[in-house]
Amino acid sequence: MPIVESAMREAFVVIAILKRIPRNRWISTPELAASLEEAGIEISTRRLQRLLKNICEWDELCVECDMRSKPYGYKQRLPTLDLAATHLRPQESLLLRLSEEHLRYQLPAPLMRSLSPLFETARTTLKESGSTTRMNAWLKKVAFVSGAVPMLPPKILPRIFDAVSEGLYRESKLEIEYVNSIGQKTVGIVSPLGLVQQDQRLYLVCQFDGYDNIRHLALHRMLTAHVLDFPAVRPKDFTLDKYVAERHFNYSNGRKIHLTLEFTNMTTAKNMAETPFNKTQTLKQLPDGAWRLEADLDDTVMLDGWIAAWKDAAGIRKVEKTPVDDNLEAEETE
Incomplete structure (x- = not known):
């Protein structure tokens, strides 16, 4: 009996530890010890480290350890082997299908493959459900229409994606062989700073x-990628959010503008009222029945394309376009 009681106490402590290990950040051994102590569970540092x-x-407990510095950090990772065993309700299965x-041509193949167990579970759930016929019929009544020209995603080698992902996770340098859009080959060592998906491409x-400048390289143009045992060098004050916000990925013309549009189509006015460009947008009807829209936004090729595409239909x-950042003269077309 004492052996059983001891095992039960050990299991209880393990469960208490697991409940305190987060998924979205690392937690150190001292932090865990303090949290356990607050709950009335006294445990020595040595025993906690052993557990x-x-x-x-x-592996089934899905906890990983960051040993790059002391004290070590611990974090829960998303289970990978349990996806296929996930129990899904019919409504969840429909959403996953x-x-x-929707994602079939939006994500690179390696990413889609990593989600395939979950998608397969959704398909199996729908087949085994008592109302399969009704649910499958419902799926055929819903469609996704992209606002952009549909394109197949480029082919990314799984080993390239795996190496880049590992380098980003470990914050380690990568040795790469890369071919640019005009066929020039580059072999070099890079510090990975982030991964960005733009439409069907991954950068x-x-x-x-x-070099001091920041580059973004298309993964489908990488021939080789190897993780090195050297720590990546991150530029001071660099954040991926800030880099993206500086319009490196939206085909920017290099400035922010105050846009004024005048158009005559009432349906366009209703659509723009329902789905505005952003929170700065204003929309009002003019005395002659036309509409005037104003908004501050990035001057991009995509904006020019949108205006050209809707010029006739929207009237x-x-x-x-008035530059927001300076006093340059407005550009006007009628």
């Missing part, structure tokens, strides 16, 4: 050794 080591070695159809934001009669 954490055993927990990390047990719709997501699969590595990085910095080459010996656009005036387009005026």
